[in-house]
Amino acid sequence: MSKGEKQSKEEYLTEKRFADGVKCPHCNGSHIQRNGKARGYQQYICVTAGNTFPSRQTR
Ligand SMILES: [Zn+2]
Numbered sequence: 001m002s003k004g005e006k007q008s009k010e011e012y013l014t015e016k017r018f019a020d021g022v023k024c025p026h027c028n029g030s031h032i033q034r035n036g037k038a039r040g041y042q043q044y045i046c047v048t049a050g051n052t053f054p055s056r057q058t059r
Contacts, residue, residue, distance in 0.1 A: 010042075011042075022044060022055070024044075024046035024048065024049065024051060024053065025053055026046060026049055026051045026053070027046060027048060027049050027051070029046055029047075029048040029049065031046065031047040031048050032044045032045070032046060032047065033045050033047055035052050038054065039054075041054040041055055042054065042055040043055070
């Protein structure tokens with residue numbers, strides 16, 4: 001399995017979680033956009049409040 005495939009799977013899982021409803025842990029808003037990665041985790045940004053948070057922090 002290539003590194004690319006593993007990354008794609010991770011992306012898929014993140015997308016699935018996103019589809020399930022990622023919400024901002026700060027204001028519970030659902031207007032979220034992807035904001036790159038940090039320490040291997042997908043980062044999101046709350047468009048409403050401008051807060052960033054990692055996907056792992058959300059349920
Ligand atoms: Zn927010």
